[in-house]
Amino acid sequence: MNLKEKINIIFNLYHEKTAILDESRTLTYRQLDELTRGVAAGLCSRGVGKGDVVAIECPERADSIVLMIGTIRAGAAYCVIPESYPDHRKEKMKLLVQAKVSLHTIAEAGGGEEAALPETERQPDSLLYIIFTSGSTGEPKAVAIEDRSIGKIVNEPSFYQGETMGQLAPLEFDASVYEIFGGLLNGMTLKLISKDDSLDCDTVPERFDGIDTLFLTTRLFNLYVDEAPELFRKVSLVLTGGERCSVHHLQEAARYCTVLHVYGPTETTVFATAHRVDGTELQMPIGKLFDQGAFMIVDGDNLAVPAGQQGELLIADSGVMRGYFGNTEASSRALLELDGRRFYRTGDTVYLDAEEEIIYVERKDRQVKISGYRIELGEVEKCAYSFGLQKDCLAHYDGQRLMLYVKDQVNLEQLRGHLRSRLPEYMVPTVKVVDIIPMNTNGKTDISEIINGNSMASNNRNEIMQVMTSVLKSEIAAEQTFLDLGGDSIKAMEIIWQLGSKGYQLDLDMLFSRTLGEIADNVSHG
Structure with missing residues (x-):
């Protein structure tokens, strides 16, 4: 796909059709x-051209989209840097990508609306955009994507229905590539939805009115199913994935619309596999590659595992990144030549089911070790869902305790009994009921906020456990119960009285039905 020609054709074909719609214009x-x-034209007059990177630091989303497309038409690549980032981080990012120009407004770019389109050249291997993704070392990595890579997203017909595409993703998140370029290059109208509007479940059905197709991160998708299910009666197609x-x-x-369960690391350009949900699944596949290419499931020696066995997923399709910009060492670790193909190591554990669809098991880095046992956090979550949870849950290990956060108002004694009947003792978590499982700006689980919340609650927890220890006059463990x-009954009343004097509200039912750790985590204060 010649991207510059494709843009010109679409702009001429849909001349008077609405391209971008938001609340203000x-x-x-x-x-x-x-x-x-x-x-x-303005960028070219400033010497910007092939191979150059333009940093976009614009606070207005519609204007940012204009700057992104304008940069591409100038023959350069864009890198969106959120205005909200700390100055030190923004400067570090611009230095890493060697940004030639930074743009904050359309006027700053220059050129004017009557400017002629400059004579620029784009090739399949032209650098298109750079998106930062978190690195295991704590340093963000700059993923460099070429023109050729978005062809598989733009040209996949199952990804588009109707006339209007919802645009929710932050522009520094790769799902925005699907929304913006997939939507516009298929002649659709982009309806921009703000973060605040996307999180207000009371108004979501109204705000999303008229949208036919949209992508939702897993957490946001689950939230809408729980709190705004009428949305799915209004839209035609929803793509969801990310966790x-x-x-x-x-x-x-x-039950109400077409749902595609999609999967793809940033390094393979938005999506690499897809599965249409039909309602009969016992295990939910991430599906099959929809692009011409190949995948392998390998062991630690990069050898293919037998069918049905778990291993790391490697992907070789047209979306595989050029590499990590300015980081050849990280690129060489992530990219692997096998059988004459260039594979990306996903770091995801998967296996192939009987229908030859890929089943996602877990991130390799979501494996934790507790008391010498290696545990998949996803297995704990899966067991909890089998109890009949209807809302989100999240397993997390903070280095000391295995926690399970659930949004359902459930009988914790029954849930704990269910977990103990199916999991070995070292995998049975402490359960905490929460109102929300926090999301970050990309719509994915915000583990840091959970960790910070745990840290803030630790003083209260220690105080509660000290009262328990003093009354019971013995060493106690979080997984033990009062009984x-x-x-x-006498010790129970003593604990309730002492905690009450410190501002903690505990009743007999909670004291008798939960582990001491669950009491310490769930008892209300004030």
């Missing part, structure tokens, strides 16, 4: 053509 394809030509899925949530939404330690 509407842009037709003709207006988008004029604005992006102006940006391209381990809930079979229940996917099948519930699929396990010989508690009786």
Whole structure:
């Protein structure tokens, strides 16, 4: 796909159709053509061209999209740097990608709406964009994607239905590539949805009115199924992925619209596999490659594992990145030549089912070691869902305790009994009921906020456990119950009275039905 020619064809074909729609304004394809030509002309006049990177630091999303397309028409690559980032981080990112120009507004680009489109050249291997992804060392890595890579996203017909695409993803997140370029290069209207609007479940059905196709991260998808299910009666097609899925949530939404469970690391350009949810799944596949290419499931020696066995997923399709910009060492670790193909190591553990669809098991880095045992956190979550949870849950190990956060208001004694009947003792978590499982700006689980919340609660927890120890007059462990330690009604009233004097509200039912760790985590204060 010649990207520059494709943009020109679409702009001419849909001249007066609405291209971008948000609360403050509407842009037709003709207006988008004029604005992006102006940006391209302005950038070229400043010496920007093939191989250069333009940093986009614009606070307005519609304007940022104009700057992104204008940069491409100038023959250069874009890198979106959120205005909200700390100055030190922004400067570090611009230095890493060797940004030639930084743009904060359309006017800053220059050129004007009447500018002629400059004579620039784009090839399949032209650098298209750079997106940062978190690195295991704590340093973000700059993923460099070429023109050829987005062809598989733009040209996949099952990814588009109707006339209007919802645009929710932050522009520094790779799902925005699907929304913006997939939507516009298929002649659709982009309806921009703000973060605040996307999280207000009371108004979501109204705000999303008129949208036919959209992508939702796993957490946001689950939230809408739980809190705004009427949304799925309004849309035609929903793509969802990004984290381990809930079979229940996917099948519930699929009763009302087409749901595609998609998968793909940033390094393979947005999506690499897809599965259409049909409601009969016992295990939810991430599907098959939809692009011409290959995949392998390998062991630690990079040898293919037998069918049905677990291993690391390697992907070789047209979306595989050029590499990590400015980091050849990280690139060589992530990219592997096998059988004449260039594979990306996903770091994801998967296996192939009887229908030859890929089943996602877990991130390799979500394996934790507790008391010498290696544990897949996803297995704990899967067991909890089998109890009948209807809402989100999340297993997390903080280095000391294995926790399970659940949103359902459930009988914790029954849930704990269910977990103990199916998991070995070292895998039975402490359960905590929460109102929300926090999301970061990309719509994925915000583990750091959970960890910070745990840290803030640790003083309260220690105080509660000290009271328990003093009354029961014995060493206690979080997984033990009050009755396990010989508690009786007199000791129960003493614990309730002492905690009450410190501002903690505990009743007999909680004291008798939960482990001491669960009491310490769930008892209310104030």
